[in-house]
Amino acid sequence: MSTLLQGVTLPDGTRTDLAISDGVFVDDAGSGAEVVDCDGLVALPGLVDVHTHLREPGREDTETVLTGSRAAARGGFTAVCAMANTNPVTDTAEKAEHILDLGWQAALAEVVVIGAISKGLNGAELAELGLMNRSRARVTMFSDDGHCLMNAQLMRRALEWVKPFDGVIAQHSQDSNLAGPGACCHEGEISGRLGLGGWPPVAESAIIARDVQLAEATGSRLHVCHVSTAEGVDVIRWAKARGIRVTAEVTPHHLLLGTAELTSYDTTFKVNPPLRTDEHIEAVRAALADGTIDAVATDHAPHAAQDKDHAFVDARPGMIGLEQALSVVIETMVRPGRLDWAGVADRMSHTPARIASLQTQGRPLAVGEPANVVLVNPARTAVVDKTQSVSLSRNNPYDGRTLPDPVEATFWKGRRTHSR
Ligand SMILES: NC(=O)N[C@@H](CC(=O)O)C(=O)O
Ligand SMILES: [Zn+2]
Numbered sequence: 001m002s003t004l005l006q007g008v009t010l011p012d013g014t015r016t017d018l019a020i021s022d023g024v025f026v027d028d029a030g031s032g033a034e035v036v037d038c039d040g041l042v043a044l045p046g047l048v049d050v051h052t053h054l055r056e057p058g059r060e061d062t063e064t065v066l067t068g069s070r071a072a073a074r075g076g077f078t079a080v081c082a083m084a085n086t087n088p089v090t091d092t093a094e095k096a097e098h099i100l101d102l103g104w105q106a107a108l109a110e111v112v113v114i115g116a117i118s119k120g121l122n123g124a125e126l127a128e129l130g131l132m133n134r135s136r137a138r139v140t141m142f143s144d145d146g147h148c149l150m151n152a153q154l155m156r157r158a159l160e161w162v163k164p165f166d167g168v169i170a171q172h173s174q175d176s177n178l179a180g181p182g183a184c185c186h187e188g189e190i191s192g193r194l195g196l197g198g199w200p201p202v203a204e205s206a207i208i209a210r211d212v213q214l215a216e217a218t219g220s221r222l223h224v225c226h227v228s229t230a231e232g233v234d235v236i237r238w239a240k241a242r243g244i245r246v247t248a249e250v251t252p253h254h255l256l257l258g259t260a261e262l263t264s265y266d267t268t269f270k271v272n273p274p275l276r277t278d279e280h281i282e283a284v285r286a287a288l289a290d291g292t293i294d295a296v297a298t299d300h301a302p303h304a305a306q307d308k309d310h311a312f313v314d315a316r317p318g319m320i321g322l323e324q325a326l327s328v329v330i331e332t333m334v335r336p337g338r339l340d341w342a343g344v345a346d347r348m349s350h351t352p353a354r355i356a357s358l359q360t361q362g363r364p365l366a367v368g369e370p371a372n373v374v375l376v377n378p379a380r381t382a383v384v385d386k387t388q389s390v391s392l393s394r395n396n397p398y399d400g401r402t403l404p405d406p407v408e409a410t411f412w413k414g415r416r417t418h419s420r
């Protein structure tokens with residue numbers, strides 16, 4: 001099976017042909033190769049998402065490993081890291097291997113398993129970190145995402161535990177003790193106006209500050225999930241300048257959407273951390289541009305209508321994002337000139353692959369490398385229609401919006417996993 005991507009533009013702007021055979025880039029695809037006309041298309045290395053909720057096992061009505069992989073491929077992703085807050089929680093080697101096997105059965109993207117830090121996400125007792133790492137799933141990233149790991153001693157132990165295998169602890173940085181009663185949006189003018197409890201920015205930055213100090217004390221790797229505040233960015237910038245081993249991600253929705261979405265109390269826009277005000281949106285965009293925030297991660301969080309159709313305070317937090325992630329990054333970062341294609345390749349492929357210790361993802365588009373590639377049409381725009389999603393859920397915050405619609409085709413290990 002060979003393919004020739006003819007006349008494609010690389011992230012650095014050079015125009016070339018890319019030949020694929022047996023899953024890798026080769027010098028010559030041979031005479032029988034399928035030729036793809038890539039005139040006007042940019043090739044990016046397959047995107048890597050370090051933060052995806054796939055909901056299997058437990059809520060297969062909202063997403064499965066298969067449907068989530070489909071959404072990933074459609075969004076240009078060749079790898080997704082599956083968060084541990086399933087039911088049951090991914091907190092043992094056996095459960096980690098189960099998710100891994102489901103990923104291989106779906107065979108539409110590399111499904112990388114994230115293990116829980118604490119048993120059952122209870123925040124009290126460490127899960128089997130070492131056994132998950134030594135399992136077939138080779139778990140290197142651990143997170144209690146959905147919950148903030150509040151216990152500093154447990155955080156310290158987790159950081160120490162993953163150090164021998166250069167693992168990473170990914171924290172959902174929201175200090176629950178600093179949340180207002182029923183906190184479900186940004187604390188500020190908006191929470192007062194809507195009469196909703198708020199999350200102050202310091203609830204995020206105070207935990208990040210604690211955790212980077214623990215990362216420094218242990219010499220271990222910390223990853224900060226979904227940074228949403230200027231204050232959080234400031235702490236990360238300080239920590240990096242000090243040489244602390246911290247990486248951070250921002251979601252597409254925190255790059256594009258703000259508190260203005262909440263005035264209709266539409267629970268699609270309820271998410272943790274909450275959508276913020278313009279000053280914070282500007283801060284995370286600037287931080288992604290200058291590398292203080294290392295990566296874009298979707299936090300794709302599918303929910304059923306029955307879990308969203310409630311008063312704002314009671315609805316489940318989270319929104320989907322795999323299919324429109326690149327669209328939003330183009331809209332907020334590429335079109336305004338804040339990231340070029342090489343920058344997009346870095347923030348959405350090379351760097352997330354490094355954070356998750358993936359050997360065959362985030363590689364250069366070069367002979368001998370695995371043929372993980374997404375073909376991007378930079379000019380195309382469309383109106384997002386949530387009913388057209390291949391995700392099982394419809395909590396799509398971009399529904400009805402005109403956005404770039406870039407993904408023409410995705411190839412994982414040389415095999416086409418999506419085409420328009
Ligand atoms: N982001 C969310 O609001 N929800 C996520 C959990 C999380 O990422 O914290 C979910 O699992 O639904
Ligand atoms: Zn989270």
Ligand SMILES: [Zn+2]
Nearest residue numbers: 083145146299
């Ligand atoms: Zn999440």
